[in-house]
Amino acid sequence: MDDIFGIPAPLLFGQLLLGLINGAFYAMMSLGLAVIFGLLNIINFTHGAQFMMGAFAAWMLLEWAGLNYWWALLLVPIIIGFTGVVLERLMISRLYKLDHLYGLLLTFGLGLIIEGVFRNQFGSSGLPYRIPPELQGAWDLGFMFLPIYRGWVVIAALVLCLATWLLIEKTRLGAYLRAATENAPLVQAFGVNVPRMVTLTYGFGVALAAIGGVLAAPIYSVNPQMGTNLIIVVFAVVVIGGMGSILGSIITGFGLGIVEGLTKVFYPEASATVIFVIMAIVLLARPAGLFGRA
Amino acid sequence: MPLHRRDVLLAGSGLALAGGRARAQGGxxxxxxxxxxxxxxxxxxxxxxxxxxxxxxxEFSAATGMAVEVIVGDHQNKPDVGANIARQWFDREGVEALVDLPNSAVALAVSGIAREKNKVVLGSGVGSTVFTGAQCSPNSIQFTYDTYMLAKGTGDALVKQGADSWFFITADYAFGHALQADTSRFVEAAGGKVLGATRYPFPATTDFSSFLLQAQSSRAKVIGLANAGADLINCIKQAREFGLLRSGVKLACLLMTVVDSIALGLPEAQGLLMTESFYWDLNDRTRAFAERVKGKRQGAVVHASCAGCYGVTLHYLKAVKDLGLERARASGLEVVNRMKAMPTDDDAFGPGRIREDGRKLTPGYLFQVKSPAESRGPFDVHKLVATTPAEEAARPLAEGGCPFVRT
Structure with missing residues (x-):
């Protein structure tokens, strides 16, 4: 068997692929954060809790309403996105004139409260959610077994990321959004309802997190802590990619997934730390992030 | 709600009843x-x-007329928080004994305080063998299980089935290391081999596929999972997802409980082996106990900690009664010595005894998770496969290194 740096090649390829899969989640989550930060200037620390709510909503739809995975994929982003809209109107919109720190504190606190409520209601050991029958099974790639569901996650994430990027960079609506980011009063003067656009953008970012939650439900156990572990890494991804940069967060998400995957082979103990080491280096060399504008 | 708001407030803040009360006498x-x-x-x-x-x-109050009050506190898995509550309970609330103590770090922290104040620790949720080993206390009991029992029950059984080469996926902290080390010892003693191990960052890991793939490429017959809770559940789900179990690899879940089996769901969990000292459907007495306590569980399963806290509390109360309330309040040490002298007997665990070092001798039961076809109800998830006798399930007294035990 061919070895690469003392690691059998099949194992290494397998890890690269797994890294890409985890990267898909990072990309999807950081994309939502980047969209929200780009327009609202809010560092949305509730994102992890909203990801978790997405997974729970999928479980509730299945258990209580008998609606399967595909319905969940359609309905959950709408439902959770709507809770985001309510949240933005009631609370977050009051903080736009204040320092970033206030938004961070509010969303962080909300995240803790939501997580606590779910833990109180559903316990901490998690709920079962099965992979939908259409996506069960695995492909034998020779060097590894690739579960069909994981392949689906990568494809779904890529499509979502691409669609979001196109929406923001190539459409008229996206142009309004970008313009409002630069100079909101001017855009409003042209007759665009900026506050409503801001609200909907927050809802959209939250919906992205919720879709991530639905996609994650069959792989990870549906439990109240599931967002907490992910959110810290995702913030590092956003910082490395450049706050508010859409393309940056997508590329960095996938890239860091791969870096993390490789670390798990060579020195597994450091796999949770490696992303933060990279973050520190990037911040020193390019404080605005790899794709950010200083 | 069986959990009274007042109890929680009292326990959580410790301030609700500030100012010394003459609770210690009478009441x-x-x-x-x-x-x-x-x-x-x-x-x-x-x-x-x-x-x-x-x-x-x-049950004890109804039978004897002795008034007993139980309060609850949340240590949040932080030794300093636990120690704080313990001190307030002992000093202000007139609490005579602490019960449960999951999370060995917290248990060890409060054990010292109980010893200093001559109170009692009735450990049910304490898993570390250190608790009745090098850091044992004459005021403490370890009632329900320890990592030795888990490692031996599951490790021994699998090697005997011919699963003799192991690879560990270990949570990178004290508990995971101890579980891996203990199990490795039994595997090697039974003629098996440990091919390798990977330690993952705890608690920051949710995706285990990478570690599972490494385990698979080691060609070990068994993957030992030295972790617990959500990590364990994710490992099992993902092992199934990546087809490891279909290729004949076995999973050894070193700390798995009936709660985990239910959380995973039988389709995912079926066939897995685990060791516990209690299961509600073990015999007539356990079923009777589960039936009695059911109303307090709000639709959740009656698990080993519920049984353990029942058993240890009942035995403690019997010892207090035997000794007399005044003497029991004066010296926790005397109560614990009396508990060790009296044989134990309760519906959850049957007859048994507590050893000099504080370890309750209890059989280790090896369970297998049922298939969905075998299960007749939501809590009907385990079947008994093998039993390690009580005397063999605990670490030999001489090996523990507990300073006050003379062997």
Whole structure:
């Protein structure tokens, strides 16, 4: 068997692929954060809790309403996105004139409260959610077994990321959004309802997190802590990619997934730390992030 | 709600009844369940442990007329928080004994305080063997299980089935290391081989596929999972997803409970092996106990911590009664010595005894998770496969290194 740096090649390829899969989640989550930060200037620390709510909503739809995975994929982003809209109107919109720190504190606190409520209601050991029958099974790639569901996650994430990027960079609506980011009063003067656009953008970012939650439900156990572990890494991804940069967060998400995957082979103990080491280096060399504008 | 708001406030803040009260004299005998009410071990202990202790207190009060009060506190898995609550309970609330103590770090922290104040620690959720080993205390009991029992029960059984080469996926902290080390010892003693191990960052890991793939490429017959709770559940789900189990690899879940089997669901969990000292459907007495305590569990399963807190509380109360309330209040050490001298007997665990070092001798049961076809109800998830006799399930007394035990 061919070895690469003392690691059998099949194992290494397998890890690269797994890294890409985890990267898909990072990309999807950081994309939502980047969209929200780009327009609202809010560092949305509730994102992890909203990801978790997405997974729970999928479980509730299945258990209580008998609606399967595909319905969940359609309905959950709408439902959770709507809770985001309510949240933005009631609370977050009051903080736009204040320092970033206030938004961070509010969303962080909300995240803790939501997580606590779910833990109180559903316990901490998690709920079962099965992979939908259409996506069960695995492909034998020779060097590894690739579960069909994981392949689906990568494809779904890529499509979502691409669609979001196109929406923001190539459409008229996206142009309004970008313009409002630069100079909101001017855009409003042209007759665009900026506050409503801001609200909907927050809802959209939250919906992205919720879709991530639905996609994650069959792989990870549906439990109240599931967002907490992910959110810290995702913030590092956003910082490395450049706050508010859409393309940056997508590329960095996938890239860091791969870096993390490789670390798990060579020195597994450091796999949770490696992303933060990279973050520190990037911040020193390019404080605005790899794709950010200083 | 069986969990009274007042109890929680009292326990959580410790300030609700500030100012010394003359509770220590007269009044009901007070026990404090110090447990994880809000963190990762909540479902394995927490409200279930509180229910078990209250059940014992109610049954004992009804039988003897002795007034017993049980309160609960949340240590949040932080030794300093646990120590704080323990001190307030002992100094201000007149609590005579602490019950449960999941999370060995917290248990060890409060054990010193109980010894200093001559109170009692009734450990049910304590898993570390250090608790009755190098850091043992004459005021403490370890009732329900320890990592030695888990490692031996599961490790021995699998090697005997011919699964003799192992690879460990280990949570990178003290508990994971201890579980891996203990199990490795049994595997090697039984003629098996340990091919390797990978340690993952705890608690920051949710995706285990990478570690599972490494385990697979080691060509080991068994993957030992030295972790617990959500990590364990994710490992099992993902092992199935990546087709490891279909290729004939076995999973050894070193700390798995009935709660995990239910959380995973039988389609995912079927066939897995695990060791526990209690299962509600073991015999007529356990079924009777589960039936009695059911009302306090709000539709959740009666698990080992619930049974353990019931058993240890009942035995403690018997010893207090035997000794007399005044003497029991004066010296926790005397109560614990009496507990060791009297044989134990309760519906959850049957007859047994407590050893000099504080370890309750209890059989280790090896369970297998049923298939969906075998199960007749939501809690009907395990079947008994093998039993390690009580005397063999605990580490030999001489190997523990407990300073006050003369062997």
């Amino acid at each position: 009901p005998l007070r026990l404090g369940v110090l447990t994880d009410m809000s963190g990762p071990y909540r479902d394995l202990t927490g409200p279930g442990s509180f229910a078990g202790a209250r059940q014992a207190a109610e």
